[in-house]
Amino acid sequence: MTATDIQSPDPASKEASRAAANWLSAATAPWKKRATLSAALVIADVVPAIGFAAGLGLALGAIVPALADPGAASVLKAVTPGAALAVGSLLLRGVLGQAATLSASHLSQSIKSALRGRLMSGVFSGKLSDSEAMAAAVEGVDALDGFITRFRPIKTAAVVSPLVLIAAAAVVSPFTAGILVFTLLPFVIGMALTGMAAAAESRRQFVAMERLSGLFLDRIRALPAILAFQSETQQSRQIARASDELARRTSKVLKVAFLSSAILEFFSALAVALVAVYCGFNLLRLLPFPAPDVLTLGQAFFLLALAPEVYQPMRRLAAAYHDRQAADSAVPHLQALEQAAPAAVTRSINLHHAPALTFDKVTITYGDAAPVISDFSLTVPTGRTIALIGASGTGKSSLIHLLLGLSPLSGGQILIDGEPLASGEDLSASIAYAGQAPMVIPGTLEDNIRIALPQASTRQIMEAAAKAGLRGDLARNIDERGGGLSGGERRRLGLARAFLKPAPILLLDEPTAHLDAASEQALLAIIKQASEGRTTLIATHSDAVAALADTVVELS
Structure with missing residues (x-):
C-alpha cells in the first residue's frame, strides 16, 4: 500500500456514496428511535470513562499524603474512595457496553428481517438472474449488519464523546484540553484519507463476492451435467480463480484497514505522549514557559487516564469504517432487487x-x-x-x-x-x-x-x-x-x-x-x-x- 493508493474519490463515486447513504437512511427510518437508543448507550460510555479517570486520580493522588502517616490502615482508607469509584466505573462500563451491543444486535435483526421480507418478491420476479438475486438477498442484506450494529452508533459517539471528554479535561487543565483539540485535526484527516481508499476496494470486494456466489450457485445447479460430461476439473479451476480474485480483493481491503490503524495509532500515541510530557514537566515545575495551570499528582493521573479515551471513539469508528463501505457497496445490488420487486399489494x-x-x-x-x-x-x-x-x-x-x-x-x-x-x-x-x-x-x-x-x-x-x-x-x-x-x-x-x-x-x-x-x-x-x-x-x-x-x- 503506497501513498498513491490514497486519493480523492471521483465525483461519480461521491454521488454513489451519497445515494447509498440516502437509501440506507430511508430503509432504516422506521427504526429511528431504536437507533437513537443504541447511539445513546454508546455515548453514555463517557460517564464511566470519566468516572474511572477520576477514581484513578483520586486514589493515586491520595497515596503520597497517606504515606506520611505510618499506619497502613490510613493508606487503605485514603485510597478506598477513589478505588471504589474506579471499580464501579469499570463495572458500569461493562453493563453499558453489553446493553449497547444487545440493543444494536436486536435492531439489526429487525431491520434485516423486514428488508429481506420486502425484497424477496424481487428474488422471484425473474427480472434478475438467480445468482444476482440471491447474492443481494443474502450477502447484500448481511453486509448491512456491521453498518447497523457498529458503524452508525459509533459514528454519533465519535462526534459527541470526544467533545464531552475534552470538556471534562478542560475543567482540570484548559491547556491539556487545548493539546487534545489541536491533535484531533490530523487524526480526522488520517481517517478521511484512509476511508477514501477503503471505499473503492470494498466495492470491488463485494462484486468479487457476488461473482463467486453466483458462480458457485450455478455450478451446484448444473452438477449432474458437470458430472455427466466429466468437466469437474475445468469447473473447479473456474471456482478457484474466482476464489483467488475474492482473496486478492479482501487482501487489499485489509491492507487499507491496517494502514488506517497504523495512522490512527500514531496520532493517538502522539497526543497521549504530548499530554504525558506536559503533565510530567508541570509536576516537576520544569516547563519552558509560564504554566497556565498548576497540576497536582491526582490531576495529572486524571488527565493521563482521560487522554486515550478522547481518541477511543474515533479509533472504534475507524475500525468499523469498512462496515460502512461494505454497506455502501451492497446498496446498488439491493436497489436493483428492490426495483425488480413488483408493486406492493394494497x-x-x-x-x-x-x-x-x-x-x-x-x-x-x-x-x-x-x-x-x-x-x-x-x-x-x-x-x-x-x-x-x-x-x-x-x-x-x-x-x-x-x-x-x-x-x-x-x-x-x-x-x-x-x-x-x-x-x-x-x-x-x-x-x-x-x-x-x-x-x-x-x-x-x-x-x-x-x-x-x-x-x-x-x-x-x-x-x-x-x-x-x-x-x-x-x-x-x-x-x-x-x-x-x-x-x-x-x-x-x-x-x-x-x-x-x-x-x-x-x-x-x-x-x-x-x-x-x-x-x-x-x-x-x-x-x-x-x-x-x-x-x-x-x-x-x-x-x-x-x-x-x-x-x-x-x-x-
Whole structure:
C-alpha cells in the first residue's frame, strides 16, 4: 500500500456514496428511535470513562499524603474512595457496553428481517438472474449488519464523546484540553484519507463476492451435467480463480484497514505522549514557559487516564469504517432487487364465484426488450375454458403470469366481471395454479400438496391427491429437487393443489409438457374435472389438451 493508493474519490463515486447513504437512511427510518437508543448507550460510555479517570486520580493522588502517616490502615482508607469509584466505573462500563451491543444486535435483526421480507418478491420476479438475486438477498442484506450494529452508533459517539471528554479535561487543565483539540485535526484527516481508499476496494470486494456466489450457485445447479460430461476439473479451476480474485480483493481491503490503524495509532500515541510530557514537566515545575495551570499528582493521573479515551471513539469508528463501505457497496445490488420487486399489494381480492375475465388491449413488456404481448384483447366468459396455443415465445405463459402478478402490465387493463383490476390489487387468492414445474419443498408429499391450502385437513388432501391420480404413501419424503417424484407425478402434484384450493379461477401452464402420449392421455380427464365450475385459462402446445377447451385462441 503506497501513498498513491490514497486519493480523492471521483465525483461519480461521491454521488454513489451519497445515494447509498440516502437509501440506507430511508430503509432504516422506521427504526429511528431504536437507533437513537443504541447511539445513546454508546455515548453514555463517557460517564464511566470519566468516572474511572477520576477514581484513578483520586486514589493515586491520595497515596503520597497517606504515606506520611505510618499506619497502613490510613493508606487503605485514603485510597478506598477513589478505588471504589474506579471499580464501579469499570463495572458500569461493562453493563453499558453489553446493553449497547444487545440493543444494536436486536435492531439489526429487525431491520434485516423486514428488508429481506420486502425484497424477496424481487428474488422471484425473474427480472434478475438467480445468482444476482440471491447474492443481494443474502450477502447484500448481511453486509448491512456491521453498518447497523457498529458503524452508525459509533459514528454519533465519535462526534459527541470526544467533545464531552475534552470538556471534562478542560475543567482540570484548559491547556491539556487545548493539546487534545489541536491533535484531533490530523487524526480526522488520517481517517478521511484512509476511508477514501477503503471505499473503492470494498466495492470491488463485494462484486468479487457476488461473482463467486453466483458462480458457485450455478455450478451446484448444473452438477449432474458437470458430472455427466466429466468437466469437474475445468469447473473447479473456474471456482478457484474466482476464489483467488475474492482473496486478492479482501487482501487489499485489509491492507487499507491496517494502514488506517497504523495512522490512527500514531496520532493517538502522539497526543497521549504530548499530554504525558506536559503533565510530567508541570509536576516537576520544569516547563519552558509560564504554566497556565498548576497540576497536582491526582490531576495529572486524571488527565493521563482521560487522554486515550478522547481518541477511543474515533479509533472504534475507524475500525468499523469498512462496515460502512461494505454497506455502501451492497446498496446498488439491493436497489436493483428492490426495483425488480413488483408493486406492493394494497388489497387482496377473494371471489366466491367463477368470474368473467377480460384482457383489454393488454401489453406486457419486460425491461427494455420488445413487448411480448401487444394490444391483446380476450374475454373468458364465466365458467368457460379457454386454451391459448402458439409457438414458444408468443406470450402464453406471460398472460397467465399476468393474472398472478408475476408479469408486468405495461399497457391496457384487466377486468373482472367488467370491473377494472386496480393497480395494487391482488387476484392470486382467487386463483388455483399449476405451472410447468410445480414448486417442491423438502418434506412429505402431503406437505407439498398442503401448500395450496395450509388449513386443509389430511382427508381433504387425500381426496385432492386421489382426484389428481397421485398414488402411494402421502407420508413419503420429497427433497427440494423433487427426488422421489416422476415427471407425471410432479404434474399431478400441481393438479392436486388445484383440486385442493377452492378457487373460482384455474390457470394451467403447459400441464402435459414433456410427458409421453400415455401419460398425457391419463391427465386429460383430470384436467377436465379440475376445470369444472371454474373460469379456466390453459396455455398449451398440445392439441389433445386444447380439445378440452370451449374456445381455442392462437397467439402469434
